[in-house]
Amino acid sequence: MPTPTSPPRLQLTAISKQYPGCLANDRIDLSIAPGEIRALLGENGAGKSTLMKIIYGVTQPSSGELRWHGEVMKMRDPAMARGLGIGMVFQHFSLFETLTVAENIALAMGTAAGTPKQLEPQIREVSQRYGMALEPSRLVHSLSIGERQRVEIVRCLMQDIKLLILDEPTSVLTPQEADELFVTLRRLAAEGCSILFISHKLGEVRALCQSATVLRGGRVSGHCVPAECSDLELARLMVGDAEGLESSYPKVSGGLPRLRVDDLSWHNPDPFGCSLSQIRLEVRSGEIVGIAGVAGNGQDELLALLSGETRLARGEQARVSLDGAPIAHLYPDARRTLGLAFVPAERLGHGAVPDLSLSDNALLTAFQQGLVSRGLVQRGKVRELADEIIRRFAVKTPNANAAARSLSGGNLQKFILGREILQNPKLLVAAHPTWGVDVGAAAAIHRALIALRDAGAAILVISEDLDELFQISDRIGALCSGKLSPLAATAHTEAVEVGRWMAGEFAPVAPSHSPAAAPAAAPL
Amino acid sequence: MLLSLEPRGEQSRPMLWLSPLLAAVLTLLSGSLLFALLGHDPLETLHTLLIAPLADWYGVSELLVKALPILLCALGLAVAYQARIWNIGAEGQLLLGALAGSAMALQLLDMDSRWALVWVVLAGTVAGAAWAGITAWLRTQFNANEILTSIMLNYIALNLLLFFVHGPLKDPAGFNFPESAMFGDASRLPLVSEDGRLHGGLYLALLALVAVWVLLQKSFLGFQIKVLGLDRRAAGFVGFREKRLVWFALLVSGALAGMAGVGEVAGPIGQLVPQVSPGYGYAAITVAFLGRLNPLGIVAASLLMALLYLGGENAQMTMNLPQAITQLFQGMMLFFLLACDVLILYRPRLKWKWAQRKALAEATT
Numbered sequence: 001m002p003t004p005t006s007p008p009r010l011q012l013t014a015i016s017k018q019y020p021g022c023l024a025n026d027r028i029d030l031s032i033a034p035g036e037i038r039a040l041l042g043e044n045g046a047g048k049s050t051l052m053k054i055i056y057g058v059t060q061p062s063s064g065e066l067r068w069h070g071e072v073m074k075m076r077d078p079a080m081a082r083g084l085g086i087g088m089v090f091q092h093f094s095l096f097e098t099l100t101v102a103e104n105i106a107l108a109m110g111t112a113a114g115t116p117k118q119l120e121p122q123i124r125e126v127s128q129r130y131g132m133a134l135e136p137s138r139l140v141h142s143l144s145i146g147e148r149q150r151v152e153i154v155r156c157l158m159q160d161i162k163l164l165i166l167d168e169p170t171s172v173l174t175p176q177e178a179d180e181l182f183v184t185l186r187r188l189a190a191e192g193c194s195i196l197f198i199s200h201k202l203g204e205v206r207a208l209c210q211s212a213t214v215l216r217g218g219r220v221s222g223h224c225v226p227a228e229c230s231d232l233e234l235a236r237l238m239v240g241d242a243e244g245l246e247s248s249y250p251k252v253s254g255g256l257p258r259l260r261v262d263d264l265s266w267h268n269p270d271p272f273g274c275s276l277s278q279i280r281l282e283v284r285s286g287e288i289v290g291i292a293g294v295a296g297n298g299q300d301e302l303l304a305l306l307s308g309e310t311r312l313a314r315g316e317q318a319r320v321s322l323d324g325a326p327i328a329h330l331y332p333d334a335r336r337t338l339g340l341a342f343v344p345a346e347r348l349g350h351g352a353v354p355d356l357s358l359s360d361n362a363l364l365t366a367f368q369q370g371l372v373s374r375g376l377v378q379r380g381k382v383r384e385l386a387d388e389i390i391r392r393f394a395v396k397t398p399n400a401n402a403a404a405r406s407l408s409g410g411n412l413q414k415f416i417l418g419r420e421i422l423q424n425p426k427l428l429v430a431a432h433p434t435w436g437v438d439v440g441a442a443a444a445i446h447r448a449l450i451a452l453r454d455a456g457a458a459i460l461v462i463s464e465d466l467d468e469l470f471q472i473s474d475r476i477g478a479l480c481s482g483k484l485s486p487l488a489a490t491a492h493t494e495a496v497e498v499g500r501w502m503a504g505e506f507a508p509v510a511p512s513h514s515p516a517a518a519p520a521a522a523p524l
Numbered sequence: 525m526l527l528s529l530e531p532r533g534e535q536s537r538p539m540l541w542l543s544p545l546l547a548a549v550l551t552l553l554s555g556s557l558l559f560a561l562l563g564h565d566p567l568e569t570l571h572t573l574l575i576a577p578l579a580d581w582y583g584v585s586e587l588l589v590k591a592l593p594i595l596l597c598a599l600g601l602a603v604a605y606q607a608r609i610w611n612i613g614a615e616g617q618l619l620l621g622a623l624a625g626s627a628m629a630l631q632l633l634d635m636d637s638r639w640a641l642v643w644v645v646l647a648g649t650v651a652g653a654a655w656a657g658i659t660a661w662l663r664t665q666f667n668a669n670e671i672l673t674s675i676m677l678n679y680i681a682l683n684l685l686l687f688f689v690h691g692p693l694k695d696p697a698g699f700n701f702p703e704s705a706m707f708g709d710a711s712r713l714p715l716v717s718e719d720g721r722l723h724g725g726l727y728l729a730l731l732a733l734v735a736v737w738v739l740l741q742k743s744f745l746g747f748q749i750k751v752l753g754l755d756r757r758a759a760g761f762v763g764f765r766e767k768r769l770v771w772f773a774l775l776v777s778g779a780l781a782g783m784a785g786v787g788e789v790a791g792p793i794g795q796l797v798p799q800v801s802p803g804y805g806y807a808a809i810t811v812a813f814l815g816r817l818n819p820l821g822i823v824a825a826s827l828l829m830a831l832l833y834l835g836g837e838n839a840q841m842t843m844n845l846p847q848a849i850t851q852l853f854q855g856m857m858l859f860f861l862l863a864c865d866v867l868i869l870y871r872p873r874l875k876w877k878w879a880q881r882k883a884l885a886e887a888t889t
Contacts, residue, residue, distance in 0.1 A: 308763060332760075332761060332762055332763030336762075353751055353754050353755040354755070355754050367744060377744050
């Protein structure tokens, strides 16, 4: 614990970073004592990543001072940071899938540390000491996401670690895995290691961190003790006074079945991809069904089969049906004609073309709404539609001519969602609708989804964010290794239970065609 | 580095227009320097290269005669390149168009009706499209890289043409010269005016210009092509058929190149000869990019390219400048144009502060 006499382990004073046209960090002060777990909270674009890169030596601050154990330092590069005992676990892992755990760690540590074989005992020792079971000789591609993260963390712990920076580490974990990670982190902190924990999930910040620094728009908007603040207070610090941050929506039970997925199995030709087996699912009009799951458990495959990017042979066309009409063999545009709308996980490069204007991106999926006449694009109508989306969904942009890539994540997501909603879909499939979106925009997106539900549309939401699914979905299930758990009414389900489903602990789906009547999952 | 480039984050509108002007100035300056070093009066040389060829109507009509095949090929390439289909095979498609058009014309030597011309142009256009179709088939069926296949098909096309002009299509009364008989008048593109060689290909090119402009700027098909080129995943996500679009783009590309080829043999040349094209199909690649894949830009760029061809010939004849020098000049112009395009997306910045930084770095270590 910090004492007034000893200097903090790391102290940043008035750190600023100017990028062309953007002040990413504006006079940021931050200090971390030995053994302290400090949260760095903020929305996307608040300047968290830039600040981390400055600490880790990836980039240099434009001005300001960085002190390490009281001494002024200039962090030249990540190698220097590692030399000082700073370790960093990135959100996207940098591991070679075809190499073993030990080989990956040896690669990162350089030749001086020894061969992979020599490192193995040390890897075992470290992973046992911190309760992170890891077999050094296993190939990385055979590891789960949680295990891969352990490799990254163990890699940092192999050296004499003084400060560990974790960038949204729980976004890829089940609640249980996240709890295990917290045990490890607390043990590390007890040994005197400082931890900088970057997240936007308020619940876990409160559970883990003793102190928090909140960034907004490149500035520190406040320091606080998370345990003493409510979610709303923290959220206000992150986004300012946004309306409708805290809302709960009434649960409903839906009407007639709209989307039906019947015993859908699909073999993935990619050896590292996930195959689907016997997915059975029904989404009714006027309800939201949420599907939880850790990334890479078949979500992308299921989404592609629903959107039409992957199609089944004509003989299997009835595996997916919309309002009773088989659609599994149809192209996306044909499915859209029948009333399907789709919000893919990746906004840029999938849901929207980065280099095209918002107008053109409105045309992208809405071209069957009378925007094309005799093969020619009706520019005026396209522009009207784009303007209407921008107005109705409060998209912040100079005008409809702005390129999609110039919008922030939240604004672009509002635009994409608005584009789909204005087509009056019978069924909307949305993947990670608020991933990487700021709290204010997320609330707006949730409200829009609920309004669409109340207007009678069927909605399927696939997300990694359990809180979100519990907030908006009426029934919930989870994907694990390409299998779908039975769906249960959200109101009668606990997060822990869904966590077990995410880990694959559910009974095989009973051959019943009414998921509502399916038995609750039995833990193994 | 004293000079650094910073991304602007978006296209700079003024630079979009200024960059070609800046490039022109730089080309003229460094061209003058080059000619001066070689002992020629720079102003006179530039005059010979760029202004003298356009001194009279004959010069202008020759410019258009040269610009037409380049324009047709480049318009087609623009369609393919918008879809990021790198068709390098316009030259081969052009030669095949010339070959097939000639074969048709030689079949119709005795035909008097205007339909002869229609058949000839049609044969050349279809043959060019078919030649590009081979590339499309290899690409969609076997995922073969279209750059490689289309280049290789260029050589095959050239040798096919040489074979036919030395063999089956050689004029029996031609004293064994490698050329076909002259086409019948009905198969020739009519002249546009009494003087000069400007021919009816002009109308074909204008038609193609309007069609490609509508396709790329106004039509939904053009939008699909653009989306496919920019973002294949997004195109798949909304159900645009990638294979069909690839076929379409390559067929249009090949058809226009074939039309350019048949326009040459049925226009100014009037028979099939081994040298149908001095590399129009390759020049068109540059022209398509110079025109920023925009039909109107391509018109300007193909006129400029034709002018350089003419000016080069003129300089060879009147000033004894070797052809290499004029090619060097062309190369300089292209280099500067592309280099100046960097300014559209990047902002140059002089790092005069580097000395300060160094001092700072020394102070801290």
